[in-house]
Amino acid sequence: MDKKYKKSIDLENFIFVILFFGFFIPIGKVMGFANMLQTLMNSSYDLLINTCLYIMAISVLTGSLAAIFSEFGFIALIDLILSKIMKPLYNLPGAASLGILNCYLSDNPSILTLAHEDNFKVLFKKYQLPSLTNLGTSFGMGLIVTTTLGALPIENSGKAALIGNLGAVVGSIFSVRIMQTFTKKFYGTSEMVMIDSIKDLPKNCRIIRNGSIGERFIEALLDGGKSGLNMGASIIPGVIGICTVIMLITNTPGPKGLYTGAYNEGVPILPWIGDKLSFILKPLFGFTNNESIAVPITALGSAGAAMGLVRNLATNNLLTANDLAVFTSICMCWSGYLSTHVAMMDAIGAKELTAQAIFSHTIGGLIAGISAHIFFMILI
Template identity: 60%
Template sequence: MDNKKIYKNEIGFEAPIFIIIFFGIFIYIGSVMGGTNMIKTMMNTGFDLLMNVCFYLMAVSVLAGGMAAIFSEFGVIALINKGLSVIMKPVYDLPGASSLGMLNCFMSDNPAILTLAYDDNFRKYFKKYQMPALTNLGTAFGMGLIIVTTMMGLSVPNAISGAVVGFFGAVFGSIVSVRIMMIKTKKFYGTEEYVICKNVEPIPENKRRVREGSIGSRFIQALLDGGKVGVDMGVAIIPGVVLICTFVIMLTNGPGDGGVYNGTANQGIGLLPIIGEKLSFILTPLFGFSTPKAIAIPITALGSSGAAIGMVSDMASRGIINANDIAVFTSICMCWSGYLSTHIAMMDALDTKEMTGHAILSHTIGGLCGGVFAHLVWQLLF
């Protein structure tokens, strides 16, 4: 898509409205935390996210990029595309090759799918309307292995069954998310034009591009080239993770030990859980939660599934949740995978940032549907 220049009047109604909203939000947060503590917490949280989250995601992207590159070099992507197109096309309206992205994200984290999306041997299978949906597809399976195994190991009766039901709930949520996303992308991009490959020279039909040299040389070169793409992807997601996740954390978490604000990282005003409790009359019947405190898990999963499963472990140790809760938690935590902190950066990295708003909306709906599906299946089977 061409980058069109958009102009507005030098002075308009946007400026005063923005000033009121912007300062209103931060004056409110500062009134709760204290102005100095708010600034210190923002800086410390951003630094903590950079060091402990962004660099972790960069490492994941490097490893995933290397694996994706050798899979591309030796024809694994082409083979998977042929074998799984019969499943992926009717279910997701995506090429079979996208299943490799699902596996990458399931074994690691959301951005792992981006390294595949930069490989011409992968891109050539996609039409333009399908490429933005990779963000939703990959996110729905992000951290899946960690989440499912953690839920299975909790000291809750039938936790294993609950985690399995939750996994299938996440799969259902991914289908809903991708399909809703494509309603918009089809209208925006059309359904005929294919994604432009990064290399100017087109790839002939039924062929794939490979490197020169022996098998060993091609393996090493592909591995290193894929790792370099992973570094680029890791850098690309830093702004979105640091900026968005800092804001989400400060709206989600509470004060430090003893209920005191001292400016350390990951403190907040606890606004989102309060909103969640106000909506419990809707959410509790949909998900069948056994305690109102369970509402905090989906809210936290918006920004960080890692933080959410930590809260689940604490609730399990106190014996206040059951297997139905585990099923719903698994589904929502896996499907959402902290998407508010990665979705914007991932869409920007795919050069489809114009679809970011719709991607977030469709994935919000997908995660909620996945949680409801897990609850209904658990009630039906158990």
Template identity: 50%
Template sequence: MHKMTTGSTRKTIPYLDTIIFLAIISLFFGYLGANMGISNMFSTIMSTAYELLIDTVFYIMAIAVLTGAFGKLATEFGLVKLLNKIFSPLMKPLFNMPGVAFLGVITTYLSDNPAIISLSKDDDFLSYFKKHQIPCLCNLGTAFGMGLIVTTFMTGLGFFKEALIGNIGAIIGSVVSVRIMAYRTKKVLPEEPEKKMKNKRDIDIEDNIIEHAQGSFFERFLTAFLEGGKLGVDIGLSIIPGVLVICTVIMVLTFGPADPSIGYQGKAFEGVRLLPRIGEFLSPILKPLFGFKSPEAIAFPITALGAVGAALSLVPKFLESGIIGSNEIAVFTAMGMCWSGFLSTHVAMLDALGYRKLISKAITSHVIGGLVAGISAHFIILFLNFI
């Protein structure tokens, strides 16, 4: 009898998923259609996606190509290795991680979250870590993912100081995230080194991981420049689904009619202002913690949870509408870097590291880290304005 019940339950799961899916889709489009009208709703969705593709995605792709080329050149000609030598001594006091973990910071900052996985597959690299520290690489790498792209994007809009403050906030958030994760993993994993190696101290980990191409200076420069640029194109293409799908949905839920006196016209960037209502409800919390002057600003951190590229797409429209200022740019930079779409990458990254059972611990630790990053950036701005 028990077996029959179990089998029956398993058979109903697909139908339950289908019902939930249909309910969510019906609720979403029903709510939009009831407020905007069916024709205006579809016109707005298509127009918004098109405007995002032309005006924002290609701009971000251009930034990704340039930063990708620079990142590859920095690796090819030893800048990454030099930075690792300089900043490795900070890893122990800040993160309680081996100095070589700074390689993970650099590689993800110059590219994206999953770059840390390539390092984690190197036995020489892992030999410097204790067992409980290895899952923390996921949080460490994610906290700096797409950092150069986010920083360059904000700087390109004329907010250099705010982008720099946002980087400081992201560092603070990353320390919190990694420290919390390490505290939690220490309870379930041993502290012994992952793999003991002979003459480990004599191994130059940077030379083992960073290999330079053969050839003249010009050949190496040109090869690295083109390969890095190609990586930037790949990043630019990879963010298109996130920007067009996630950001379109967020914008439709954020903005109102282009002209409230006329009503909905089916134009791009019109919406039903649902998120601002939620933001107004949460404003007693958001205002003192992040300093958001408009409830619509909540859309950025929500979007950054899934895709930081999509979150960046919101910024130009927010600036144009006067919704955000310098404080929000600093907070957005900090949270965008620290979270950098981790909900869409954390599971796969931890699975690749071999610690799928720690996914919930990693996600909750990183949520806290991202919040601390945004709060830190806000209070740094307040302090600088005060002095």
């Protein structure tokens, strides 16, 4: 790649200084600069230990599973069986459904372990592969979100959570399809993903490892685990860098309303923006209380934090079953994508399309919430 050059001093220097300090100085004045710096460092540490290492462990497991699925032809079988469903819905090979399952059972980056398996990638066209980020993120933490919110002491909470899943499916379709309008322009629509190790692969064949069935199983298990480990490590800078800032402008002061420099503190700018947009969001989602607006806004940065808000709303009797359906769909479909999308697009080798992926998924999440509201009115 050719190097790019800029003048040492130009307009960009001054714009950066204004934007950078214009962002952190007001937050520092509210929190106290020492508290803000401590919160940034403590949040980064907490993300590394409790989030990134967890994702890395999940990536090792899913990487091993993906390698075994690839080695013994399960991916090819799923592609054959589900291609007639995945193609019309998502314009993706049937094997992409395994990515949905991976992320539903764990978290957004789990789909990347599949995306690095040669027998999986070779099924895709170049423009289709980056949209896996949007597909996987649409179902991130799905099982956790559904069971957690479906168990809240709200009438019809279980049914509402399941309806939220339907909304997430609709949102995922829009997110993937919108993303593909950008990737088609960037990659074209005809070129397949080329894998050097299997470029001469005969038609209707797959590559396997040498040795007996047992040896192939162990080697696939270890190779997949190593791939997952590398994948988990590669997303750490993006998760820590992006999520720390998102949490800083999403969270609230400490338990007594004071800033202490703890990891879970911040200035709730995103919820404030959501409150100002409530005149748009309330009719679309059917919310009954202004406090509900904070949940989808918080889900932009952290699905876990958003679920915490939902529990608080339920405790204060500010939650309806319709709200719960919408929260389930949005927490699943967005699932903190602002914190992971940048790292995932980089890891999948399409970081130049990160802005398009984020835009597409923003629309997909909104449609997921609206769809859940409509489904709830029809079905309940």
